[in-house]
Amino acid sequence: xxxxxxxxxxxxxxxxxxxxxxxxxxxxxxxxxxxxxxxxxxxxxxxxxxxxxxxxxxxxxxxxxxxxxxxxxxxxxxxxxxxxxxxxxxxxxxxxxxxxxxxxxxxxxxx
Amino acid sequence: xxxxxxxxxxxxxxxxxxxxxxxxxxxxxxxxxxxxxxxxxxxxxxxxxxxxxxxxxxxxxxxxxxxxxxxxxxxxxxxxxxxxxxxxxxxxxxxxxxxxxxxxxxxxxxxxxxxxxx
Numbered sequence: 001x002x003x004x005x006x007x008x009x010x011x012x013x014x015x016x017x018x019x020x021x022x023x024x025x026x027x028x029x030x031x032x033x034x035x036x037x038x039x040x041x042x043x044x045x046x047x048x049x050x051x052x053x054x055x056x057x058x059x060x061x062x063x064x065x066x067x068x069x070x071x072x073x074x075x076x077x078x079x080x081x082x083x084x085x086x087x088x089x090x091x092x093x094x095x096x097x098x099x100x101x102x103x104x105x106x107x108x109x110x111x
Numbered sequence: 112x113x114x115x116x117x118x119x120x121x122x123x124x125x126x127x128x129x130x131x132x133x134x135x136x137x138x139x140x141x142x143x144x145x146x147x148x149x150x151x152x153x154x155x156x157x158x159x160x161x162x163x164x165x166x167x168x169x170x171x172x173x174x175x176x177x178x179x180x181x182x183x184x185x186x187x188x189x190x191x192x193x194x195x196x197x198x199x200x201x202x203x204x205x206x207x208x209x210x211x212x213x214x215x216x217x218x219x220x221x222x223x224x225x226x227x228x229x
Contacts, residue, residue, distance in 0.1 A: 006154075033217065042115075042204050042220035043155070088154060090218075097143060097208055097216040104154040 003027070004091050006102025013079055014110050021074040021087055021105045029091035032065055032072045033099070037086040079109045114138050115207050117221035124195055125229055131191045132224045134205030140185035141207035145218065146178075149202040161188045195228040202226075 004025045013019055023032070031050045035043035047056050049065035049072060056063045060083075062075040072089055086106050090099040114137040124130050134144055142163050147155040159180050160168045167180035179191040192199055202225050206218040 031216070035220075040202075040223065040225065042117075042206075042223045045217060045219065048217055092216055097218075098157065098160065099145075099206075099218060101154045101156075106152070 004029075004089060004100050004102045006089055006105055008105060009103060010106050010108075012108040012110065015080055016078055017109075019076050019079060019107070021089075021107075022071070023073070023089035023091075023102045024071040025091060025100075026070065027091075028069050028094060029100075030069075030094050031092045032069070033090045033092070034063055034072070034074055035088040035090060037088060037104075043088055076107075079107075081109045081111050083107060083109050113207060113209050113219040115205065115219050115221040117203075117205060117224050119224060120222060121225040121227075123227045123229065126196055127194055129191055129193045130195055130226060131189055132203055132205075132226075134188045134190070134207070134221050136186050136207045136209070136219075139207075139209045141188075141209060142185065143208040144182060144188040145206045145208070146180060146188075146190050147204045147206065149204060149223075151202075155204060158190075192226065195226070197228045200226055200228045 006023045033048045034046045037043040047063045052067045052069045054065045060077045064073045086104050088104045089102040116135045118133045144161040146158045149155050157170050158173045161180045161182040163182045163185050169175045182188040202223050204223040206220045
């Protein structure tokens with residue numbers, strides 16, 4: 001099983017601040033997905049990055065896949081209280097369709 | 112994205128009883144479904160991979176006789192927690208891998224089932 005380290009685990013910031021969440025591994029992934037999960041609900045897919053060096057933007061969210069496809073980052077600009085939630089990265093293993101999840105980042109944006 | 116439902120959304124049962132959780136793909140056929148467990152403040156842990164028409168593949172440390180998985184059709188997989196105990200209390204989430212997916216695999220998750228064993 002490939003491992004994926006996600007940091008930070010907890011993040012509490014003020015509205016308007018920027019933040020970055022990191023996912024790192026020593027293994028190569030076929031693709032990497034970012035999810036957001038609300039309490040009591042299943043994860044919702046935000047984006048999938050596939051190509052090394054790829055950058056995708058989703059409004060105020062910017063996702064990057066490392067050149068070697070071993071790491072990824074999520075950057076949120078001007079965070080809003082509505083961004084509060086658990087952010088999960090998940091790497092698709094090269095050996096099949098299984099996903100390896102990071103530990104998650106619990107983000108709280110205070111008004 | 113694909114639509115996945117789970118039933119029930121929450122269940123409370125007595126210790127020693129069995130509980131069945133259903134996972135349905137509503138708008139596509141799913142050759143493969145995955146079952147995860149999530150404890151409070153933690154990430155998702157894969158329990159097993161369910162393939163239509165064949166036996167499920169369980170992750171290391173997951174008892175196949177305790178967590179029975181049946182994937183009898185392309186739209187339905189069930190997870191039965193047998194002889195449930197309080198330590199089985201958790202949030203169980205399924206995900207699906209739509210058939211005919213493109214060059215990479217995107218999983219779509221159900222809303223989860225909260226199991227509480229008294």
